[in-house]
Amino acid sequence: MSKLWGGRFTKKTDQLVEEYTASIEFDKELAQEDIQGSLAHVTMLGKQGILPAEDVEAIQDGLHRVLQRIKRGEIEFAIADEDIHMNIEKALIDDIGAVGGKLHTGRSRNDQVATDMHLYLRKRVVEFVGLLQKLQEALVGQARENLDTIVPGYTHLQRAQPILFAHHLMAYVSMFGRDIERLQDSYKRINTLPLGAGALAGTTFPIDRHFVAEQLGFERVYENSLDAVSDRDFIVEFLSHASLVMMHLSRLSEELILWSSTEFRFVELDDAFCTGSSIMPQKKNPDVPELVRGKTGRVYGDLIGLLTVLKSLPLAYNKDMQEDKEGMFDTVRTMQGALQLFAPMIATMKVNKQQMRQAVNQDFSNATDIADFLVGKGLPFRQAHEVIGKTVLYCIENNKYLLDLTLDEFKQFSPLFDDRIYQVLQPEQVVNARNVYGGTATIQVEAAIGRAEQQLAQTAGWVEEYLEKSK
Numbered sequence: 001m002s003k004l005w006g007g008r009f010t011k012k013t014d015q016l017v018e019e020y021t022a023s024i025e026f027d028k029e030l031a032q033e034d035i036q037g038s039l040a041h042v043t044m045l046g047k048q049g050i051l052p053a054e055d056v057e058a059i060q061d062g063l064h065r066v067l068q069r070i071k072r073g074e075i076e077f078a079i080a081d082e083d084i085h086m087n088i089e090k091a092l093i094d095d096i097g098a099v100g101g102k103l104h105t106g107r108s109r110n111d112q113v114a115t116d117m118h119l120y121l122r123k124r125v126v127e128f129v130g131l132l133q134k135l136q137e138a139l140v141g142q143a144r145e146n147l148d149t150i151v152p153g154y155t156h157l158q159r160a161q162p163i164l165f166a167h168h169l170m171a172y173v174s175m176f177g178r179d180i181e182r183l184q185d186s187y188k189r190i191n192t193l194p195l196g197a198g199a200l201a202g203t204t205f206p207i208d209r210h211f212v213a214e215q216l217g218f219e220r221v222y223e224n225s226l227d228a229v230s231d232r233d234f235i236v237e238f239l240s241h242a243s244l245v246m247m248h249l250s251r252l253s254e255e256l257i258l259w260s261s262t263e264f265r266f267v268e269l270d271d272a273f274c275t276g277s278s279i280m281p282q283k284k285n286p287d288v289p290e291l292v293r294g295k296t297g298r299v300y301g302d303l304i305g306l307l308t309v310l311k312s313l314p315l316a317y318n319k320d321m322q323e324d325k326e327g328m329f330d331t332v333r334t335m336q337g338a339l340q341l342f343a344p345m346i347a348t349m350k351v352n353k354q355q356m357r358q359a360v361n362q363d364f365s366n367a368t369d370i371a372d373f374l375v376g377k378g379l380p381f382r383q384a385h386e387v388i389g390k391t392v393l394y395c396i397e398n399n400k401y402l403l404d405l406t407l408d409e410f411k412q413f414s415p416l417f418d419d420r421i422y423q424v425l426q427p428e429q430v431v432n433a434r435n436v437y438g439g440t441a442t443i444q445v446e447a448a449i450g451r452a453e454q455q456l457a458q459t460a461g462w463v464e465e466y467l468e469k470s471k
Helices: 015-021 024-047 053-071 084-096 098-104 109-145 165-190 209-216 225-230 233-259 287-310 319-347 353-361 367-376 381-397 407-411 427-432 442-469
Strands: 150-155 158-164
Touching: 024 053, 024 084, 024 098, 024 109, 024 209, 024 319, 053 084, 053 098, 084 098, 084 109, 109 165, 109 225, 109 233, 109 319, 109 442, 150 165, 150 353, 150 427, 158 165, 158 427, 165 233, 165 442, 233 287, 233 319, 287 319, 353 427, 367 381, 427 442
Parallel strands: none
Antiparallel strands: 150 158
């Protein structure tokens, strides 16, 4: 069969050109969305009297049959037919005859492919919000179980101040909460219909774009036909948000890798999420977080790749824009795999509370509280800071920790010390002294968990509502 656009041409397309310019090897992933959009389009053509009812019915029935054949793997997509749109149209014509060629009335592949990608990303975004919610639930669950677990908090990867392990986990709940908010906000821009823009200028047929939008569940349509076919902001935005999600996952991955090492021994990941060594039988490697950390770079690359493709493109459509899909699909698969694994990996993680407590007892992370104690006695903070610095140096030189010092040893650095210093230095006291909104005190972390649980319920409701809308 000749090309569906071949009337103007006198030569066959060079085989290498066909292979180089075809997108069917990757855009076949849009098959369901392509047929979904076509069904709405042909329904509108019938409503507007552009196509007779019998043609509309034949095309609709044919599209449903083509979709079922695709799902059963019965259609072999051909490079000669270039892309998913032409492959489906050819399959439709093969099924119902020449009337199938009427489907393309009043539209172009330019607005068609843009519609497919809007439909595709709209569903993916809702799914990712759901996956992030599951990860938050796992983190909140671990936080609830570790409200009595104290761990060193770090700055510069040096022990800084004791905190609740639950407080540390809730920091990631907050990060992923922002990721959810960004994805939810992006939904309204993804949920905009480009179909009806034609190649770039609209169409001479009396189409009803708002009817198509209603059929497909879009909340609005593009105001400008040039913008409709050339806009890929919604994909860039998705890739940007995905990069932030992966960055947050990568930071958590790094901590899981450190915490599960022999040097830390703070946590143990379940065997189901680790692998071994082909030569060293004792090894238990945290491959999942390591791979997530590594795959973060490819998502960044997908974002930079698309930004680079778009940076010098004139309006409206250019073949360069075919490069918008592979990175999008790659990011979806990469982030999907990471999030599907992370929630159960966190939920099954064992926390070594005793090892964390031992680490807190063998450092100087309670030093700031001694300074605050002296400030409460009237000593200026800068002087108190110097006093405690000298006290810590004395401990280091004498192989002691602050709680090991006698009161006489404390008093050699300041006469303001008294017996209450031993209560001030207790890890539980250090943690609970930070009783400010957002702080690590137990009462504050419990409140944060409560707020997170309420937000999780709201997110679950949003996912359920928007999954229904995007059907």
